[in-house]
Amino acid sequence: MNSGNNDILNIIENRALKNRARVAIGIREPTEKLISSVNAAHNGRYAHVVLVGDRSKIREFDTELDIIDTQNPEKMLASLLVSRKVDAAVRGTAHASGALANLKQSLKMESIQRLALLITASGNCFFLAPVGIDETGSIADRINFILNGARHISRFGIEPSVGILSGGRLGDLGRDSRVDRTLADADFITNRLHEKGINAKHYTILIEDAIKEANFIFAPDGISGNLIFRTLVFLGGGDGIGAPVLMDDYVFVDTSRVGGHYTKAIMLASALADISDTSEIDF
Structure with a gap:
């Protein structure tokens, strides 16, 4: 398996081209940029794309893609x-x-966990979780989240390397009880992951070091993970490709409405569509 961060997009692209899955995308208030990016995914043979939304509005733009006419794309998807x-x-x-x-x-589903695929301004590609403010729970929940995320990363043929973050440096012990707890939790989680055969390291608060070695960054909680995502994508010149919901039998990629371009999100969904690989992966 290849775990190089700069190879991640190439690996996903090759999987998408091989699968060319049938991928539906929800459309509300279509724009030229949106439809152009969807056409690019289809014409680039990443997927056979189906548009799901108001046919009359979509037909105002230049596309020959299949359209499923609905006023409720959320339910139809x-x-x-x-x-x-x-x-x-x-x-x-x-x-x-x-x-x-x-x-x-x-x-x-009782709850939803998502694994975001991000690109830094310098072109470094990595996975990030949690990205929803309510997507973390107990230590056991976080360990299961990481194992599930690592399993999904492995579906691409990528060896997961997990960087666990906490709220401070080791030298900060004793300054704040909340920081102390995040440090202790991260150490415990890292040790449990090692017992499960996962390549993991506790990088404390040093995300700038974690990104040099890990391809899967796990934040202390959903709030900090969401802030990392927003800072990188909306302030730092990076890009959010999409965030697959972690499911074994279905593929759903969540996306932000802000960017307006969906070529790579469709590529990501198509690459994940070959779900048969999961039966061979066990952490």
Whole structure:
């Protein structure tokens, strides 16, 4: 397996070109930029793309892609996945709350965990979790989250290397009880991951060191993870490709409405669509 951060996008692109899965994307308030990026994914043979939204609005733009006409793309995306009429789905510009709520209801999921794929301004590609403010729980929950994320990264043929973050340096012990707890938790989690055969290291608060070696960064909690995502993508000149929901039997890639470009998100969904590999991976 290849774990080089700069190779991640190439590996995902090659998987997408091999799979060319049928990928649905939610469309609300289509724009020229949005439709152009979706056409690029289809014409680049990353996927056979299906647009899900108001046909009359979509037809105002230049596209010959299949369209599923609906006023509720959030519900339709989940329905298409459950019925296996598509291999994968991308949220696109469908409403986040509605899309994720329908996904949870349709698949009877108690909670949702997402694994974001990000690119720094210098072109370094890595996975980040958690990115939802409510996506962390107990230490056991976090360990399971990391194991699940590592399993999904392995589906690409990439060896996961996990960088665990905490709230301070080791020299900060004793300054604040909350920081002390994050340091202790990160040490415990790292040791448990080693017992599970996962390549993991506790980098304390030094994310700048973690990104040099790890391809999967795990933040202390969902709030800090969401702040890392927003700082990199909205302030730091980086890019958010998409955030697959961690599921074994279905592929759903969450996306931000801000960027407006979805070529790589569709590529990511198509690369994940070959879910048969999961049966051979056990952490």
